[in-house]
Amino acid sequence: MNDAFISALGDIPHSRDAAALRVKSADFSWFSPIMSAALAGRLAEVVLSPRTEEEVVRIASACARHRVPLVARGAGTGNFGQAVPLAGGAVVEMLGLEKMVWRRPWSVRAQAGIRLGALDDELRKSGQELRMHPSTKRLATLGGFVGGGHAGVGSVNWGILRDRGNILGLKLITIEETPRLLELRGDDVNLVHHAYGVNGLVTEVELPLAPAYEWLDTIVVFDCFERAAEFGMALATGDGILKKLVSVHAWPIPGFFKPLQLPAGKAAALLMIGAETREAFEALARAFGGEITLCVPEAGLYEYTWGHTTMHALRADRSLTYLVCIFPREDTLGAIKRVHAKLGEEAFLHLEYKRFNGYMTAEGVPLFRYQGFEQMTRLYKAFEAEGVRIANAHTFLLQNGGMKELDAAQIAFKRSVDPQLLMNPGKVAGLDDLPGGISGTALEAAQLPASGWAY
């Protein structure tokens, strides 16, 4: 590590301790055995922990002057290697920037390093809450979610982060000798959202808020998965019933949720329901033949859904891995049933109902026992054959994931805010190739098929 770079940082806390470098160079990409292998040994050389925006500016300037690669990091809960430094250099841990900047009736502006859970707790004191959050809410940061996330608990009402109106504005610092502070608003926020942190250092984010209803953590079990999926769709599209989470799981997935002690062999719907419309919800559950086994004040049930489902499954059985897919809006239930009938023995279906492009549909995160690339490719193709679109959740390359369209405007913006291509070089193949090139598992992973759904 360049000593001039370190001394340019002044009193900004930093660490070159080996254990710290290991921990702060990792994220949740261990979910994928393929990405784990591809990212093995990628380490930062220094961890920087700025406490103020001024310190972030100083870091950006120092990186530009000394040509030091850098990666922004929140809590490291991303699944796609967002926080893993591909080319060494500095990890910029943003947790010190954790202040709320201002609060309005239905919006909030806060620093990027604030934990979503802490932010949400604060908002709820006055009756509002985040429109959506990942299952890692307690750990994950605002900047990390906006930079590397796409949807979550609440998306059944509000769609995905990319949708107009779900991110109101953000401030970022360019990686230049004299860094600029840019405020992006309106459609421009999507130049930075879901770009995995390669487009400048985000220091503040402005979000709209949702009403904080009195949520009930609720479980409904069904003898048959198909019926559970139908119920999930009916609830998700039941406009009069308050809901925040509709997560449906085929057996054996409920068995992985040990503390919930769900009945063997049954499909389970994990839900958050508004107390005011509980009777309407109960009538719907009865109409679908579901058995309500839990309905209690909010107690963290969401930590068995979205990404946490995969985590609980992997804890129970380390041989499991996953795909990420989206069912077609025209025939959501038909495609779910066909996939379950044809592949259900091998790929256990986990559905998250969410609004997507204005229509209710389900994201699928099927779990299966990993047997290698051949199996993975076969499953990709079998899902696609039923009209299901697949994202490649096993590559760390931004555009190969199939989730983000990197158009000319996006590339031009990247070049303007990071002219020396210092932000995690290797993340955007073709633009800033991985030092040493891409090969082995990483290359194979990048070449997995992806039908894409640009979220």
Place this chain on the structure above:
Amino acid sequence: MNDAFISALGDIPHSRDAAALRVKSADFSWFSPIMSAALAGRLAEVVLSPRTEEEVVRIASACARHRVPLVARGAGTGNFGQAVPLAGGAVVEMLGLEKMVWRRPWSVRAQAGIRLGALDDELRKSGQELRMHPSTKRLATLGGFVGGGHAGVGSVNWGILRDRGNILGLKLITIEETPRLLELRGDDVNLVHHAYGVNGLVTEVELPLAPAYEWLDTIVVFDCFERAAEFGMALATGDGILKKLVSVHAWPIPGFFKPLQLPAGKAAALLMIGAETREAFEALARAFGGEITLCVPEAGLYEYTWGHTTMHALRADRSLTYLVCIFPREDTLGAIKRVHAKLGEEAFLHLEYKRFNGYMTAEGVPLFRYQGFEQMTRLYKAFEAEGVRIANAHTFLLQNGGMKELDAAQIAFKRSVDPQLLMNPGKVAGLDDLPGGISGTALEAAQLPASGWAY
């Protein structure tokens, strides 16, 4: 009028003044030239104005003992003859029952005669509001809306009144010598909702509430109606953008809104948009080439939409009348464009975007210069040929309207709460036929085609 009946009422205020009888026997069915003719001369013999639930019970008992037909009445803003007494007898004006019973964080219970506008004003003081309301909010009553309405401003978010969770409960009084007080909850509320007040006297209603965002009355104009319709759908399905009203009008309809002074020849979208997501909304309007000509704090713009659109049109041109239809969910925009292309010169399209059965679609209320039954039938069929479902808005017969399915459970309930069939006899053909039989215009109107959409 039976003197024993009148004396059984005791001190309940009542009137047999001819002017009062005329006014209180009328509603907004004058919107339809056909229904106007069919209902001409239908008059109550006495207007009763109870002030308490006890007085309503006394009225129910007296009607049952003395075999006096009765009609419940709120403000008389219904369009389908809901408040017109078909068989004389008593009109029971519920405006004296106007108290809020209780208030919870996200729900409210109030007496049936409270005006929706007064209720909404009170709710908004603490940040909540009605999920939906008719354009007649200022006049219309809670009981009238639940008894004879179906949707309104807010339905773009919350669907229609019938949807599970949009009516939490209601209390009604049966028409028996010893009236019973029934509390209906869950799915049972739909035994009374939209039954045009023939299933008992509703005295209290419990509704869920919505967050009262800071709404902006907004108008966007477009050179071309098709583009306005596309914009309307994009806004309605734009999950991140706060909206409460998406109402799109083909020229010449905007010309009927004199005080708004809209530009000649252009299509207009009348909207309510949340202030917090205004920038996102503006980006969307730009993307569709619309020109925002108004964006101000809420000032009653909704009184040009839904039923009020028809009223303003009729004020401008008394020869106009209307159809009520719903565009197919699978191809909403396609059907709108086909209908506009084929019939737009004759039938001017007015669209209200709303969630219906869990999906966004548009209700259409096309306006046209009335030329008689033959034209009406031709237009019905031309709309149906494009996949659009039509309700019969020109009959006062409940089931011929095509909006309410009267199944066996519904009929059995009617018989249990009104065993002598005293509630507006003639409203439910086949069950309690119109005294003197149905003939002339009323019969012709009942026989207009209706493809039905059971709301």
